[in-house]
Amino acid sequence: MPINERPGSSQSGQPDVRATGTASAPARGRRPPHGEPVVDRALSLLAAFDADHRVLTLAELSRRSAIPLSSALRLAARLVSWGALERDGAGRYCVGLRLLEVATLAPRGHGLREVALPFMHDLAEVTRQHVQLAVRDGMQAMLVERLSARQAASVEYRTGGRLPLHSTGVGLVLLAFAPQEVQEELLAKPVYSEPGNRLIPADTLRRTLADVRLKRLAVFRREDESETIVSIAAPVFGQDETAVGVLGVLVPKRVAQPRLLGLAVQTAARSISRELGARRSSGAPDSQL
Amino acid sequence: MPINERPGSSQSGQPDVRATGTASAPARGRRPPHGEPVVDRALSLLAAFDADHRVLTLAELSRRSAIPLSSALRLAARLVSWGALERDGAGRYCVGLRLLEVATLAPRGHGLREVALPFMHDLAEVTRQHVQLAVRDGMQAMLVERLSARQAASVEYRTGGRLPLHSTGVGLVLLAFAPQEVQEELLAKPVYSEPGNRLIPADTLRRTLADVRLKRLAVFRREDESETIVSIAAPVFGQDETAVGVLGVLVPKRVAQPRLLGLAVQTAARSISRELGARRSSGAPDSQL
Structure with a gap:
């Protein structure tokens, strides 16, 4: 996180001075930031x-944010006084908790989630596995919600966490339905598989994305050490017919029946899209049958 | 939200000046804040x-926060640059979404939620109604999660939203198991029912809380215009044997069987407590039987 350390001087024609409340300024004459910084x-x-650092001491907070102890x-x-942080x-x-209270107002997160949740439950009851809802945030996917049967296999990503677009089922759907410039930006750089770290040729990825667009479905196999996990995902469309998110299931390969599960996922994704006001969801049937 | 408008002057012995980046300062010589304000x-x-204002124009943002347009x-x-806000x-x-990413790290929110969710699903499948998980935040309850069957009655509070401690089932449990000083602070002021706005005598509330502590269960009837909703809630205990949250179901009175549902809720609440490391959950059976 780069700190926007504006020079504390006189572009406004005002004399140069320290902000108040920073009397214990660090050494070496460096001015503490004020205003937006x-x-x-x-x-x-x-x-x-x-996710690995949910509780931090002041020293850890200072070190991890690169902010001097006294400022931190x-x-x-x-x-803390506002409630964005708490102390144990x-x-x-x-x-x-106050941050959670505000964050749940994010239309692209919990707004979508509130519409999707009943349909996610239906899908979870039918599949008895993980059901995931994700949205694109820049060049990554963010997992907005996951419902997990207790007997479902353990998974890597947490709710609120980020996933790569090019090597997850939900990511591939989000990428396939992203604006052209997002796809080109990602394809312009070398892309590596996760896990495995093998180069994915841009042509291969282009073909995959075209296929996902055509079928409105991604089936992605992720080979972990213990077991291959299959991710099956379909787009969720909003009112303006753009993909606002993706719905997917995660199942171990030994129980995966991608065609059957694909139908179930597409059905639920269409229900969510219709609820969001998309006309696309009432169009021609999905084309993989 | 009071703005901590520190005098921008010379307690540090520095000359008095405006912060940089505020060249277009508001009129009447009022100094824009800098530093922590x-x-x-x-x-x-x-x-x-x-919840009623999820999308705001700059003018609305300025008015609702009482921050001048240019500062806002x-x-x-x-x-926006950090991702705490987005523009449509x-x-x-x-x-x-970035705020949601950080907020889901709140141990008292999503940390508890991750442990509780599978048990909440079990309870939702058995009861086919709303299943709620809440925690106390100061003098209010905050709804961390709700699973709702599609056929369940509509409800008032949203996930991430706040509920009164004294006139909801989950709130009564949180209040009954809160530290003595929290109870006394609430009981020291007149308390009114919601809805209905009738005074609840402090003695009545004290007896209710003692009963909830004894039974480890609250059964609360909320009379709305259309239908009476029954809330049945039981405490969730953490490692240090304090109540860290509450699990509840919401059902319309016509289908409520409080004794049966109470057993189901207590069972799931104990399972979550045990998962959290509470010993209390393995103690004597709950006492209402």
Whole structure:
């Protein structure tokens, strides 16, 4: 996270000075940031947390955000006072419930999720495996929701986490239905399989994407150490006929029946699309039959 | 949301000046804030969104956060650049996916949710109604997750939203198992029923809470215009034997069988508690039988 360290000087014709509240400035005459850079710093504190670091001491927070201890303490206090961070009994910091309260208002996340959830349940009851809902965020997919049967195989990605577009079933659907420029940006660079780290030739990926568009379905096999997992995913369309998300199931290869599961996934994805106001979902049947 | 408007002057012995990047300062010589107050302002922008205002124009954002247009524009730009806010095709603002990514790391929210979800599914399949998971946040309950059968009655509160402690089933459980000082703080003020707005005598509420503690179960009837909804809720305990959350079902009165449903809810709540490492869950049977 680059810190937008604006020069603290006189472009506005004002004399040059430190912001208040930073009397204990670090050494070497470096001016503490003020104005918008402070917002960037506060956001850096939030970005210091990840799935493997859900609880951080002040020292860890300072190190992971590259913000000096005293500034980190002050900024964290503001975030705690608002509820974006919380402190545990030992004084360590974690992400707070108030952030979750605001974040669940994201239309592309929980807005879509609220419409999709009943249909995801139907699909989960039929398949007894993982059912996933994802959206594209830039050049990655983000997992908005997953329903998992208790007997379902363990999986790699967490709700709220990010997935590569080119080597997951849900990612391939999002990429196939993304604007041309997003596809070209991804195809312009070498793309490697995950896991395995083998180069995927751009032509191969182009053919895969064309096939996903034609069938409105991706079937992706992910070979993990223990077991091959099959991901079967279909696009969800919104009112303006663009793909707003993707619905998928994850099943171990030994129980996967991609054609049957594909029909179930497409059915549920169409139901969600119709609920979102897409006309496309009431058009011709999906073409893989 | 009060803005912490620190006097921008000379407690640090520095000359008094405007922060940079605020050349287009508002009229009447009022200094724009810098340092931590800027963080508070950025957070006020986030707080401008709610369930009825998920998408806001810049003018609405400015008005709802009480932040002048030019400052709101600058701060929103920082939030958009990080991903806490997003803009739609019309340039309006909404909560961004990146915030959801961070917020799902909240241990008291999604951490608990991940453990609870499979058991919530079991309960949803058995009851075919709403299954809710909530935690206490200060003097309110926050709904962390709800699974809803498609045929279930419509309900008032949204996931990520807040509920009163004293007039919901999940709230009564959270209040009954909250620290003494939380209970006393709530009981010290007049408490009114929702809906209906009738005064609940403190003694009545005290007796209700004692009963919930004894039975480890709350059965709460909420009389809405159309139909009476029954909420049946049981505590979830964590490792240190404190109540970390509450599990509940919501059912229309005409199909409610509180004793039967109570057993199902308590069973699932105990399973979640055991998964969280609570010993209490393996103790004596719940006492309402």
